[in-house]
Amino acid sequence: MTNSISAAETGKPDMIWGILMLICGFLAIAVPLASSIGVAIVIGWVVLISAVWHLLFGFRSGSGIGGFLWQLLLAIVYGAAGLMILLYPLAGLAWLTLVLATFLLIEAALEFVLYFNIRRRVSAGWVLVDAVITLLLGILIWAQWPLAPPGRMARSSASA
Numbered sequence: 098m099t100n101s102i103s104a105a106e107t108g109k110p111d112m113i114w115g116i117l118m119l120i121c122g123f124l125a126i127a128v129p130l131a132s133s134i135g136v137a138i139v140i141g142w143v144v145l146i147s148a149v150w151h152l153l154f155g156f157r158s159g160s161g162i163g164g165f166l167w168q169l170l171l172a173i174v175y176g177a178a179g180l181m182i183l184l185y186p187l188a189g190l191a192w193l194t195l196v197l198a199t200f201l202l203i204e205a206a207l208e209f210v211l212y213f214n215i216r217r218r219v220s221a222g223w224v225l226v227d228a229v230i231t232l233l234l235g236i237l238i239w240a241q242w243p244l245a246p247p248g249r250m251a252r253s254s255a256s257a
Contacts, residue, residue, distance in 0.1 A: 137189045138182070140193060141182030141183035144178050147179070148172045149176075151175055152172035195239075197238060198239040201232075205231040208228035209228045
């Protein structure tokens with residue numbers, strides 16, 4: 098006599114979550130500017146919460162006044178960035194796009210370096226493919242940056 102739960106009972110909440118995620122995905126595609134602003138607001142809150150954590154860590158760290166000042170400086174920078182993204186989400190979205198492009202370009206450069214360090218290994222070619230694709234994506238975003246935050250880029254590609 099075992100207590101077993103039927104698959105129908107446990108699968109229903111998962112199915113509901115799946116349907117909700119599907120609806121949210123369709124809405125993100127249908128209304129890219131609104132979903133992009135929503136993502137910018139969430140990122141703004143995450144950065145603002147990170148500022149609070151840096152401030153708390155500065156008070157709790159035992160690394161002396163230098164460590165506290167460093168954490169305080171980081172908290173101020175994070176707090177300012179988070180507030181700016183929350184207060185001006187469209188401008189924050191444009192800057193987040195620039196940060197993404199920069200990140201992709203740096204990642205591509207590091208992947209090229211990695212490829213040249215491991216090029217004699219069996220699967221090193223995939224690292225080179227990843228580096229080239231990442232570099233192209235970073236260049237495409239960077240080239241469109243002042244004109245095309247993610248919402249506008251998605252809207253223009255959907256209408257083409």
